[in-house]
Amino acid sequence: MRTLAAKALAEVDNQYALGQKTNDVPAMAGDLQLKGNILLEMGRYDEARQHFARALKMTEDSNLSDAIKNNTRRFDHYNRTRVALGKKDVATAKAEAQEFWKLAEASNNPFQLKLAHELGGMIALDEKNYEKAISELEQSNMQNPQDLYRLCWAYQARGNRAKAREYCTKAARFNSLPLINLAFVRAKALKMMVAKG
Incomplete structure (x- = not known):
């Protein structure tokens, strides 16, 4: 990798x-x-x-344009959330995710609301609140193999091997135009899928 x-x-x-x-x-x-x-x-x-x-x-x-600048500012909160989660700074992640949610809601952009749910799911996964993670991630972008992979992890942690396998399989076999997100998870999802038998 x-x-x-x-x-x-x-x-x-x-x-x-x-x-x-x-x-x-x-x-x-x-x-x-x-x-x-x-x-x-x-x-x-x-x-x-x-x-x-x-x-x-x-x-x-x-x-x-101001619209592009505002959109970029909004996405900065999305990026800050993900960086904070990577650094295990959940408090900052929650604050940034909340700001992204507020701005996404105000923009009335359905795609960005899916991203807000993705962040909520990621935070819940980090906190080991798997029910909430599943609830949030199921409202995220199901065309993002990373979200499918996250659902695999959440279901695995909840002990639902069948659902975990289903989502790992979806992530591993995701078929779309080339996506960086797919590159990030395909091998990991295949490995996890095989391990789940």
């Missing part, structure tokens, strides 16, 4: 360099977000946070 992640980071750096040549702020900010997501998955939380912060600053300093 580490070698592949390092290669992915190098490719994102190449993409970023292309964006720099034409000062393509949306592309560069997206690359910084992607790099932050990869670093987050690698457990390099402080570096991930730095990349998310750079993406936010780049967007705020640009001439992009």
Whole structure:
């Protein structure tokens, strides 16, 4: 995983360099977000946070629309929640998730509300509140293999092997256009699926 992640980071750096040549702020900010997501998955939380912060600053300093800037600010709370969870700072994660929820609700964006449920599920998993994790994650994005994998873990922890296997299988066999989220969980889900027999 580490070698592949390092290669992915190098490719994102190449993409970023292309964006720099034409000062393509949306592309560069997206690359910084992607790099932050990869670093987050690698457990390099402080570096991930730095990349998310750079993406936010780049967007705020640009001439992009206020709507895009507001959306980026909203997603910064989503990213801060995930970084805080990685660092085992549940109090900060809860505060950031609450702010994301409030802003997502105000935006009336169904996709962002699914992300708010994802964060709620992640926090509940961290707190070992598996019933709540399942409830939240079932309202998250079922087209995100990471959420399917999280449901696998929650059901496994609750002792429901059949449901755990069902969600691990869904995550492992998820078939979509290439997604970074799928790359993060496919091998882990396959391994867990096989272990559950």
